[in-house]
Amino acid sequence: MYLESASCGGHGTLEMLEVSRVLEENGILCAFCGVSALIYYGAGRDWDICVPSDLVEKAAAIFKSEERSNDYFPVAAQPIPWPGSLRHTYHRFRVRNLFLHFNIVPVDDIHLELAPDKIQRSRYGLPYPKLPVLIQSFLDIKDMVSLADVVDGSDVTDEWGQEHLNLEGETDVEWAAWKNKRIVACTSTILGGGVPSRPFKKRDLWKDVVSTKLGRCGWKRPHTLFKTRFRLIGSIDPWLEPDRICS
Template sequence: MTSASDSPLVPGNGVASCGGHGTDEVLEVTQLLENHRITCCIGGASALIFYGAERVRHTWEIIVDSGQLGDAIELLKSPKYASDYLTLPAPPFQQRFSLPHTYQRFRGSSSNYDFTLVPSDHSHFSCHKSTICRSVHGLPYPKLPVLIQSFLDTNNRVALCDVVDGTNVSEDWGLQHLDLSGTNDVEWALRLNKMSTHPVPPFPTAAIKKLELWKSVVQTKIDRLGWTRPSELFTTQYRLKGSEDPWLVYSKAY
């Protein structure tokens, strides 16, 4: 009789590291890319989780410098690595602030995790060493001002609220670290919307003054607490009073 340990492993059916998060495996992917001089960092829901927001991660989004995206895909599909990273079809659904049908998805061949390569232009920030920091685990993430600036420039209010509430940054912090002049990048949104196959454009094209957007989000933290998070205990919907900055501590999730 063949034991379970002797049975061939079904691709992607093994339990991913770090309690199923797949953090170690994704770290290996980013290290592989970096070893081939391909700059990358973690974006999407994972970046918001890193900065303290309570988000559900359906896939790891790895932001790759747009000019190197083709090299990254070619590397992971090369004969040396194709058996480790299985190519997945694009998801059948449309998401706000995303063009999933244009992205390349992969799945680990030996454990249940997957990741998506996203061009940095679609995240509206440059992906290079000066814009990246590291989690305690070693994963690369966009620096906080870089991430928040991208949400302002793209008028992504939901993500902006999440990162503000996760980090509890102040209004003055934004005045010191962000470019709050002018409006969001409408031309960028119009250009990316042309790539969408969905009748509802994924990127908003209304011109919003960034300073007003910043103030409207950072001044309403208390309004987002809800009845389950009393202001006596919480400073924001995600932060207990006196809690450590989550991005400075070790976590299996990031």
């Protein structure tokens, strides 16, 4: 079957805007998260949309309903679990006639604070976590890969973190224990060691990730041109680019 290309060069921005509107029209607060949010903040990485955990089944039922059957249909979740992830348990959908998928993510699974005042809209109107909210979530659970990606995409500084983040105390080991217990319940094993369950000082993690931005550039991105692996010297914040079509 021939599938049409999604909007915005295949990225699917306008279709995902409609997905968020469907949820919001049904009283479900949502925000794009995961890789979707990383791209918005300048990290080059399916669309993930998080909703309150107690509304996941309601959200899935909306997209499975007869009313929405001409626009969306459910597809199998990712068959192989990722280390430290529950992606294989998420409701996954495809936009009809397009090769474009999205996952409904319980917000508790990603330790993200989801509230109306924690969301900002892209120029197309898509809801995303505000930058401090997104970075705080990665820091609290020691997701160092995502943390480095968003730091390099947004080019925030140590001083920015001192002002906008909660750097006191340690990572959330209670959440880690809860997440690892859920992973075991779904897979009968802790794949790849689960999520980090040992406490780390958040201030130390933050200083480490912001002080090594240039080091992550590698030899292919000379320091005379790049200030991070995703940002050229003199470039504006990606989410402020006037001709940006991917978010």
